[in-house]
Amino acid sequence: MMDFWTGGTMTKRSIAINLNLDEQxxxxxxxxxxxxxxxxGKDIAEENLNKAEILVHWRESQANKYVNSNKLKWVQSWSAGVDYLDLDHLQKNxxxxxxASGVHAYPISETIFAYMLGFTRLIHTYIRQQQEKKWYHANLKAEIHEKTIGIVGVGEIGKETAKIAQAFGMKVLGVRHSGRDVDYVDEMYTPSDLSLVLERSDxxxxxxxxTKETHHMFGKEQFAQMKNSAFFVNIGRGSIVDETALISALQQKExxxxxxxxxxxxPLQSDSPLWEMxxxxxxxxxxxxxxxxxxxxIQDIFIPNLKSYLVKGAPTINVFQHNLGY
Known part of the structure; x- marks a missing residue:
């Protein structure tokens, strides 16, 4: 029986999806x-939000409409990061x-290598020169092949990045909480050994x-440990990095x-020095x-979780662990 009996009447269970979903x-x-x-839809009526048992895509603009709902049992985030949610409220209730962890492995790993190749082969410099109609070699000389990459956080994105790095003949160093070995990673470390990875990585x-542990994990000390030729990439969360320390490290050529x-x-403030560097x-x-x-x-995470929820009363894929913060 899929319906709920409430006060002598039968109420249909419902899902609210905070976006315009295609028919398929x-x-x-x-x-x-x-x-x-x-x-x-992006503007679901308040009454429908309030009675939803499952919410897909928590929208901050509508949070006050469903955060106090006593019918909400499960939230499927539309992003891998969930730090923007009221985690205390969810845990308490x-x-x-x-x-959505795992969805981003292909596009983000491609972006990471777009940064790395762009920087190494001076594509970003040549684009600026193109706008100025300037023909200049700009001292191009670096290669990505056979360099060392340190991947801090070897989840699905990190593993895909390591796989691509191996194709370039790179030495791959990884950092993860457990320190367990992962395919395509040559050497694995725990966060306590981060300095060893930073010192060796190009x-x-x-x-x-x-999380509380990763907030400002990268600051003045960590940038000082890197090679002065090292290229740093952050596609995690902004607050993992002390931005003031990062700007200083760039200005001091650390x-x-x-x-x-x-x-x-x-958005990044228009007066940030990062724009002009x-x-x-x-x-x-x-x-x-x-x-x-x-x-x-929808297909790889939500629907399998929905089937599990119907049978077991709980989803099983990408379940947030409050004690770990992810």
């Missing part, structure tokens, strides 16, 4: 829960939370979630350059964007 994915969900109501790539998709304050590549928190995003979230 909507139908795929409806086939799993044929007797449920499914509400979709025993509301399941699942993320490229340092951060793919971590934001590191060679950076590729940044995330920032402590977004020749050795900085900036993207507007777009590294995970892909034409396949919706299909991967």
């Amino acid at each position: 994915n909507l139908q795929a969900i409806q086939e799993v829960v044929p007797d449920w109501d499914i509400y979709t 025993d509301i399941h939370l699942t993320s 490229f340092v790539v951060v793919t971590l979630p934001l 590191i060679g350059g950076v590729g940044l998709d995330v920032f402590e304050s977004e 020749d050795n900085v590549i900036i993207t507007p928190h777009s590294a995970g964007a892909t034409e396949y995003y919706t299909n991967r979230v």
Whole structure:
């Protein structure tokens, strides 16, 4: 029996999806829960948000409409990071939370190498010169092959990045909480050994979630430990990096350059020195964007979780662990 009895009447269970979902994915969900109501769209009515048992894509602009709902049992985040959510509220009210972790492995790993290749082969410099109609070699000489990459946070994105790095003949160093070995990573370390990785790496790539432990994990001390030719990439969360310390490291030439998709304050303020630096590549928190995003979230994560929820009362994929912060 899929319906709830409330005060002598039968109430249909429902899902609220805070975006305009295409017909194919909507139908795929409806086939799993044929007797449920499914509400979709960026401006779902407050009454439908309040009665939803499952919410897909928590929208900050509508948070006050459903944060106090006593019917909400599960939130499926549309992003891998969930630090923007009211995690204390979800934990206190025993509301399941699942993320979109794993969806971004291909597009973000491609973005990481776009930064690295762009910096190494001076593509960012040549684009600026093209705008000025300037023909200048700019002392191009670096290669990415056979260099050392340190990947801090070897989850799905980190593993895909390591796989591509191996194709370039790179030495791959990894950092993860458990320190367990991972395919395509030559040497694995724990966060306590971070300095060893930073000292050896020509490229340092951060793919971590934001937690209490990772907040400002990269600051003055960490940048000082890197090679002055090292290229630093952050596609995790902006607050993992002390931005003031990063700017200082660039100005003092303690590191060679950076590729940044995330920032402590977004959008990046127009007066930030990062905009004007020749050795900085900036993207507007777009590294995970892909034409396949919706299909991967719905087909690979949400629908399998929905089937588990119906049988077991709980999702099983990408379940947020409050004790770990991710």
